[in-house]
Amino acid sequence: MPVFHVRMDNRLIHGQILVSWNAAFKIDHIIVTNDKVANDPLQVTLLKAVAPLTSKVSVLTIKDCVEYCNSPEAEKENIFVLAKFPEDGLALLEAGLKIPVLNLGNQAFVRNSQKISNTVFLTESGVKALKKIHEMGIRITCRMMPSDPDTEYWPTIEKTLPQWAK
Amino acid sequence: MVGIVLVSHGSMADGMLDAARMIVGDQEGIMAINLEEMDDVEGLIEKITAAVEQIDTGDGVIVLVDVFGASPFNASARLTMTRGNMEVITGMNLPMLLELAIHRQGANLEELIKIALDAGSSSIKTLSDTLNSK
Numbered sequence: 053m054p055v056f057h058v059r060m061d062n063r064l065i066h067g068q069i070l071v072s073w074n075a076a077f078k079i080d081h082i083i084v085t086n087d088k089v090a091n092d093p094l095q096v097t098l099l100k101a102v103a104p105l106t107s108k109v110s111v112l113t114i115k116d117c118v119e120y121c122n123s124p125e126a127e128k129e130n131i132f133v134l135a136k137f138p139e140d141g142l143a144l145l146e147a148g149l150k151i152p153v154l155n156l157g158n159q160a161f162v163r164n165s166q167k168i169s170n171t172v173f174l175t176e177s178g179v180k181a182l183k184k185i186h187e188m189g190i191r192i193t194c195r196m197m198p199s200d201p202d203t204e205y206w207p208t209i210e211k212t213l214p215q216w217a218k
Numbered sequence: 219m220v221g222i223v224l225v226s227h228g229s230m231a232d233g234m235l236d237a238a239r240m241i242v243g244d245q246e247g248i249m250a251i252n253l254e255e256m257d258d259v260e261g262l263i264e265k266i267t268a269a270v271e272q273i274d275t276g277d278g279v280i281v282l283v284d285v286f287g288a289s290p291f292n293a294s295a296r297l298t299m300t301r302g303n304m305e306v307i308t309g310m311n312l313p314m315l316l317e318l319a320i321h322r323q324g325a326n327l328e329e330l331i332k333i334a335l336d337a338g339s340s341s342i343k344t345l346s347d348t349l350n351s352k
Contacts, residue, residue, distance in 0.1 A: 063259055067227060067288030098295050102287035160258030170255045 054126040058133040060141045061157030076198035080129040081108040085117035086136035118147040142181040156194040168212045179216035221273030222248040223281045225290035242319045247273040262293035278303040278327035282310035305331050313341035
């Protein structure tokens with residue numbers, strides 16, 4: 053499977069990914085995917101600047117990311133997809149990305165978000181997106197590090213933010 | 219005088235400043251920013267921007283960060299690329315900071331960047347090599 057991991061992390065490429073995940077799996081290609089980031093030349097330049105630490109970094113829109121991951125070119129690679137928000141994770145699935153698990157990484161505090169843990173803050177729209185992902189039969193995990201357990205995380209979200217998870 | 223901002227994961231930046239104080243005394247125009255688990259990059263950029271605005275006397279600012287490619291670096295880099303008269307140096311260590319503190323009077327931004335890079339890398343050595351080279 054070309055895409056071996058999809059992480060939703062609003063800090064995008066950062067220390068945990070470059071050091072811990074890169075050491076645990078042989079990542080050939082990190083694809084950062086979020087429409088706004090892909091259209092911001094400054095962020096694209098900077099994200100690509102860390103490529104020497106892995107082998108290849110791309111910054112793509114959701115549509116281009118799914119197109120690439122479903123192409124023959126992707127077959128040869130071990131791809132780590134890094135979406136920014138839960139909404140991006142849902143958009144990937146709706147655009148046709150085939151993956152059984154979506155992992156929640158850091159979701160740092162943003163305006164109108166509520167705390168689930170020290171590393172996960174979700175907005176109402178984020179919870180609604182995760183609910184749809186869950187209802188599509190996709191397993192949601194919450195692993196900052198590769199060593200974290202891959203337990204189903206939706207019940208925690210439902211329990212912590214019931215007003216939005218309904 | 220060139221300003222210095224330290225940005226790290228956890229409390230390393232605070233600790234670095236604390237350690238430097240023990241060796242070279244209190245320093246003006248040096249600030250430490252610690253990335254907490256819950257911080258996002260945009261919030262971190264705001265904190266760094268506020269620190270830079272506060273300490274930049276017009277001579278420029280050097281930002282020392284811990285790890286290349288990580289959030290403290292990413293946030294500092296995004297500010298530097300839009301603001302100018304700044305440089306980001308990765309792999310911060312105490313010898314690097316000490317040399318900067320000692321040479322800040324009278325040195326310009328370019329000179330200090332070279333001093334920091336030299337001090338940072340030349341301070342890494344083993345005891346064995348040091349003894350054998352005698």
